Amino acid sequence: MPVMNIIQAVNSALDGALAADEDVFVFGEDVGRFGGVFRATDGLQAKHGENRVFDTPLSEAGIIGTAIGMAIYGLKPVPEIQFSDFIYPAFDQIVNEMAKFRYRSGGQYPCGVTVRTPFGGGIRGGHYHSQSPEAYFAHTAGLKVVVPSDPYTAKGLLLTAIDDPDPVIFLEPKRIYRAARAEVPEEPYRLPFAAAVDREGEHVSIITYGAVLHEAREAADLLAENDISAEIIDVRSLVPLDEETILASVRKTGRVVIVHEAARTCGYGAELAALIAEKALMHLEAPILRVTGYDTPFPYTLEQQYLPDALKIFEACETTVDF
Amino acid sequence: MPGYPPAALLLEDSMKTALRKKLLRDMLFARRFEEQCYQDYQVRKIGGFLHLYPGQEACAHGVMAAARPGEDYVITGYRDHVHALVCGVPAKEVMAELYGKATGSSGGFGGSMHIFDASKHFMGGYALVGGPFPLAAGLAKALKMQGRDEIAICFLGDAANNQGTFHETLNMASVWELPVLFICENNLYGIGTSIERSTAELDQYKRVAAYRIPAAQADGQDIEVVHEAAQIAVNHVREKGTPYFLELKTYRFRGHSMSDGGAYRSKEEVEEWRKKDPLEILLARMIEDGEITREEYDAWDEEILSEIEDEIVPFAENSPDPDPADLTRYVLVEDDPYVHGGPSKGGA
Known part of the structure; x- marks a missing residue:
């Protein structure tokens, strides 16, 4: 079984999801051609094409809002917010739109967006590259909030999140993106949202x-x-x-x-x-x-x-x- | 809508030798300062994220030569060291801030992306793209309400214009007739994504027309062109008390940050822009006009390097770290009884 770090495990999960389901789309700032500032999406555009893995403008509210639109149509968008500290321009879209869609449509529209975002400190990033915003989202009814702790949980939980019919805020511990290494199956597998x-x-x-x-x-x-x-x-x-x-x-x-x-x-x-x-x-x-x-x-x-x-x-x- | 300022204006109204010399020396200082940061980051004396300015020097220096550094209120993004220097923040304090030392401009509480100096009306560098737009409008609103003749100047990059705050702020600045100058340093990339792949209108100044704000575009590599365009812009804002938008076409010679390998730009493209080095452009012109010799320029360089190596870096290195006891300071007013978290001690 290959040994991966968290970046590689996330990349492997996204690769598997893109290959298995044509409704999965991966996008965000520098996600496509550049491969992500942390390289989590490296190589995915070349492999799956510019329609499936694409760059966005520097517009977080727009990124999440368009993901919501794609999801209520029935697709499975997996947008990336480059750092969780940058998520706040999209806070309105997440809290007021994404979290409430199923509820206020009387169950008509599930909103299966998986928002991937690196969080946490320890890399001398200062105020705006280090925050841990999980409590805001856990406090918002209608969102799931998932936090892996190593490569194995990163891949398994991310694939469960992408399958999940409801919105998931997927917080990746960036301080240990490369430091945490573990054996990770190459094939897709899913871990339950459980402790x-x-x-x-x-x-x-x-x-x-x-x-x-x-x-x-x-x-x-x-x-x-x-x-x-x-x-x-x-x-x-x-x-x-x-x-x-x-x-x-x-x-x-x-x-x-x-x-x-x-x-x-x-x-x-x-x-x-x-x-x-x-x-x-x-x-x-x-x-x-x-x-x-x-x-x-x-x-x-x-x-x-x-x-x-x-x-x-x-x-x-x-x-x-x-x- | 004005485009590039007419060349005739430039020729008839060329800068005095003294100003040219000052601008050239200041740009050289900024270049060497940033190169020192690069070296110090490599040996981990500076940590975290570091975004350097080489290539774009004519923008900050050219604009502020037309404004009142230290008096006008300046706000910018995360590539902020040189804007701070131009506003008069002491270089030692900027370097100490990058080192995270207690003698830094924010006592080591800010770091590279967050330089502040209230005494110089440098209202900060901001890591979050697009955040400063409305703050600049707020500064301008305050200046207007108080009847001041200083203006607010907001320096941001092209990618910031895809944030919602860009549009919200331009609308308010226009409706409320605010004395704010928006400088767009269009370096063609938001991190690793080129403007062609992220932005519908490549000419940023054209995006402003819908808000009825006068806007212009100028070459950001030639500081005399920048200065001329900035004089028009600053005069407009100060005299009319209404907003103006100036786009400067520029290029960063290094990557977005220190972790950027730069694979998204071709070597040819980088080489082409390096021929438009703002220092070389002005230096060549001044040599041609007999205002300076290469030897004099090299002597400046020696002086600057000595100042950086003998004074600025040692000051930062030898300064104390912030006191760990200050971990919970500056959150609220000093004597606030707010609970400051951290490990709990448990009940009795």
Whole structure:
């Protein structure tokens, strides 16, 4: 089985989807001839033609709006927004049009757009090339929000997203685009929009998604050296949320540390904490802790201070275990 | 609608030697500054994203020679170092900002794409394309309401004109009669996508006609042409208090950013444009007119390189990093009790 990084896995997923279904279209800024600024669409235009893989003007609202039009006609558009920080000109199209289409047409029009967009910090991109906007979209009824954490999940979840009849915001963890490598089948395969137990443990559940899953693994290694056994849950799908996998882990360990890069206030971790408080309170042995970004714009120079790292996760796990 | 300014005007009203010398030296400084950035990025002293200006120097320098640097309010995109320099932001502070140091123009909080200096009325570089258009209109609205005679100048690239804010802003600037000058530095590419493949009208100044804003197009490689066209533009905005749009046809010699291999442009095309180097155009003309010798020019170059190597870079290198304790500063007013997130400590 070939070893791929996330870029190659995304490329492989798109290649397979384009080959298998002529209703699939891939487009965005620099996506066609240039092959994408991160090279995720490299070679796809040459292989599948300029009608299937094409460049757009620098017009995010227009990109998403035309994707909606194609989708309600019945096609399967997969637009790329070059950085998730650039998605806001299209926020109106996503929140007011894409998310509500099925609902306000009384079920007549599904809107099967898959919006691919790189997100997250750690590459010294500063304020406008580093943000984690998942909570805005998870808060918007009518959207699915999916976050892979490695090449294997990137390909499998992306193919599920493209098949999905409803709109999916597919957030790709760009910091580990090339760093994360794994065996990935060449053939198309699909992963469910469900959480996975990334590592089994007994004493504390680290619930996370995206690039920081890898920091959680590092923290779990450090904890193991201190005789603390951490279980890691890779959420993968924020909407729909696989409650049972999460709650089963909480019932087992009784201790929870939620980790994400996005700012803490009203971050997705708040929703997870509320879920656990509502449905597993009596299983908790300690307060739920969060290791998140700060409530600041994404910093330029101080990004390593801002980001969750293994040590911060380790300390939070120790705190909850010692409670 | 005016096109290129008439050549006769240029000949009859050619710049004084002193101004030519200043412009040439300033452009040379900008070129060397950007080349230093390139080198420092290669050795990772500058991180993140870096977008360099060589090739386009005549645009910022030529326009601002017709305006009032430090007084008029200037706003631009992410290729912003040289615009900051032209407005009078100290080169040391720009370099320190690129290094992410506490002595940078924004204390290391901004970086390459986000230079700001309120004292020089440099209202910022912006990473998000199209974002500055309405901000420039807002600055102009404020200037108009306050009865000031400064103007707002918005420098952006051609690809930005495909954002909705372009059209919203032009309409408002026209309806509200705002003293704002839009400079479109048309370098023919939005990252790796050529204007032919992204934009229906290649002549950007023609897109403005629908908003009843006077617009012109000029050669952005010849700084004297730029200066002449900018004088007409600036005078219009300042005297009439209404908007004007000037398109400058230009070219960036390097890639969009440091991660750009440039495979989307042919070698022949790049070579053809390199023959239109704004520094060489002005230098050749001044040598021909007996205003400077190649030796004098080379001596400037030595001075500039020394200043960069001996003063500007060491200042950036030896400056302190931002204090990690400042991670949560500048989000809101200094004593605001806002909760600043980060790892939670848990309940008692």
